[in-house]
Amino acid sequence: xxxxxxxxxxxxxxxxxxxxxxxxxxxxxxxxxxxxxxxxxxxxxxxxxxxxxxxxxxxxxxxxxxxxxxxxxxxxxxxxxxxxxxxxxxxxxxxxxxxxxxxxxxxxxxxxxxxxxxxxxxxxxxxxxxxxxxxxxxxxxxxxxxxxxxxxx
Amino acid sequence: xxxxxxxxxxxxxxxxxxxxxxxxxxxxxxxxxxxxxxxxxxxxxxxxxxxxxxxxxxxxxxxxxxxxxxxxxxxxxxxxxxxxxxxxxxxxxxxxxxxxxxxxxxxxxxxxxxxxxxxxxxxxxxxxxxxxxxxxxxxxxxxxxxxxxxxxxxxxxxxxxxxxxxxxxxxxxxxxxxxxxxxxxxxxxxxxxxxxxxxxxxxxxxxxxxxxxxxxxxxxxxxxxxxxxxxxxxxxxxxxxxxxxxxxxxxxxxxxxxxxxxxxxxxxxxxxxxxxxxxxxxx
Ligand SMILES: Cc1cc2nc3c(=O)[nH]c(=O)nc-3n(C[C@H](O)[C@H](O)[C@H](O)COP(=O)(O)OP(=O)(O)OC[C@H]3O[C@@H](n4cnc5c(N)ncnc54)[C@H](O)[C@@H]3O)c2cc1C
Ligand code: FES
Numbered sequence: 001x002x003x004x005x006x007x008x009x010x011x012x013x014x015x016x017x018x019x020x021x022x023x024x025x026x027x028x029x030x031x032x033x034x035x036x037x038x039x040x041x042x043x044x045x046x047x048x049x050x051x052x053x054x055x056x057x058x059x060x061x062x063x064x065x066x067x068x069x070x071x072x073x074x075x076x077x078x079x080x081x082x083x084x085x086x087x088x089x090x091x092x093x094x095x096x097x098x099x100x101x102x103x104x105x106x107x108x109x110x111x112x113x114x115x116x117x118x119x120x121x122x123x124x125x126x127x128x129x130x131x132x133x134x135x136x137x138x139x140x141x142x143x144x145x146x147x148x149x150x151x152x153x
Numbered sequence: 154x155x156x157x158x159x160x161x162x163x164x165x166x167x168x169x170x171x172x173x174x175x176x177x178x179x180x181x182x183x184x185x186x187x188x189x190x191x192x193x194x195x196x197x198x199x200x201x202x203x204x205x206x207x208x209x210x211x212x213x214x215x216x217x218x219x220x221x222x223x224x225x226x227x228x229x230x231x232x233x234x235x236x237x238x239x240x241x242x243x244x245x246x247x248x249x250x251x252x253x254x255x256x257x258x259x260x261x262x263x264x265x266x267x268x269x270x271x272x273x274x275x276x277x278x279x280x281x282x283x284x285x286x287x288x289x290x291x292x293x294x295x296x297x298x299x300x301x302x303x304x305x306x307x308x309x310x311x312x313x314x315x316x317x318x319x320x321x322x323x324x325x326x327x328x329x330x331x332x333x334x335x336x337x338x339x340x341x342x343x344x345x346x347x348x349x350x351x352x353x354x355x356x357x358x359x360x361x362x363x364x365x366x367x368x369x370x371x372x373x374x375x376x377x378x379x380x381x382x383x384x385x386x387x388x389x390x391x392x393x394x395x396x397x398x399x400x401x402x403x404x405x406x407x408x409x410x411x412x413x414x415x416x417x418x419x420x421x422x423x424x425x426x427x428x429x430x431x432x433x434x435x436x
């Protein structure tokens with residue numbers, strides 16, 4: 001447990017979190033491993049966790065008939081994915097697939113939500129962190145949407 | 154053509170007149186990007202990484218195009234993307250065809266003054282072309298620099314330019330090379346996402362690093378902001394700007410950018426000098 005707490009605390013997402021909150025969060029986390037090509041989640045599955053990647057890379061994909069799986073983001077060491085457990089309808093909105101052997105920490109969203117409901121200070125701290133990740137990814141998505149490498153029109 | 158020389162008429166340098174060169178080789182980089190090697194009557198060329206030439210497609214017109222080759226080779230190399238009449242005509246040239254060359258013009262990357270420092274090259278799309286001479290120059294004297302990272306963002310895997318070279322650089326132990334694309338199908342094994350995401354994945358000493366970024370202006374703005382967020386100084390971040398050009402040497406005012414002429418004072422500028430201008434819509 002102690003090692004898991006240390007590993008979790010080393011993840012950028014949890015960096016600087018007060019030790020008591022980190023201990024609470026560790027109670028919801030466990031180490032997971034995925035083989036190359038393995039699906040971690042599929043679109044429309046119930047979303048009950050998020051992942052902090054420690055090793056390897058994960059492709060976030062949408063499948064389009066006739067075009068196949070299209071990757072819109074890859075996630076590597078130190079990065080996280082999975083926000084759908086925070087708000088209804090609690091469903092994954094994409095497929096996540098390990099591109100290579102991937103080690104990650106899976107954090108149980110239901111367990112964490114429960115702890116946040118009981119301790120609003122923990123909830124506020126974590127939601128701030130999730131919000132700042134959401135803003136970062138919104139900025140990146142905007143840049144992707146603008147298709148800046150295309151010809152000027 | 155020596156660095157400060159261009160075509161000469163009766164011994165008097167006239168920067169308005171192109172010298173007539175010949176295309177000696179043509180390589181297709183992607184569906185709309187072509188690299189041309191050009192031979193000029195003056196023989197081996199000298200230029201500073203980051204400088205550009207005004208290239209003429211005879212009968213069509215002239216465009217500013219950066220030099221994209223190895224400065225040590227003495228060869229003139231340009232990489233052109235077909236976006237309009239002139240660039241399309243340049244892309245359609247074949248070995249043996251005539252091409253007009255005026256230049257080299259402008260202020261290049263301050264690669265020499267970055268000795269002993271960590272170097273970050275951040276390129277987007279065709280922006281790798283103006284950076285490539287600086288990368289060659291740094292690699293030619295690899296031991297003079299600290300860590301070197303090349304971060305490259307492109308629209309899709311098939312729009313990546315200089316692919317073989319990137320792969321070769323990636324295989325070196327003394328370079329950190331990462332490429333990312335905006336979208337990809339399942340067969341792409343690299344990163345997907347914006348180039349700024351890669352900045353968090355490289356190690357460098359922000360106090361002792363110099364960054365060179367080239368690509369669409371909006372991308373360079375985001376890159377500069379991400380580097381500043383990693384505590385780099387604005388004066389250590391250099392961007393290559395593009396504005397419409399006519400004369401190429403500070404006479405006509407076409408390329409005015411606030412108090413600067415991009416052709417004469419740039420195209421490479423320190424972020425510190427141009428940051429306020431990047432936010433203005435009017436220029
Ligand atoms: C210092 C400098 C260095 C440059 N280096 C290179 C280089 O190495 N390789 C290169 O291919 N180009 C480079 N350019 C841009 C190049 O000069 C223009 O793309 C070219 O002049 C366009 O001329 P055109 O007649 O083909 O198209 P235009 O008729 O001028 O434009 C046709 C269409 O293309 C769009 N367009 C124009 N320029 C660009 C652009 N840069 N990117 C995307 N869309 C554009 C226009 O908005 C228009 O919609 C450089 C420009 C500058 C100022
Ligand atoms: S192009 Fe004439 S002043 Fe710059």
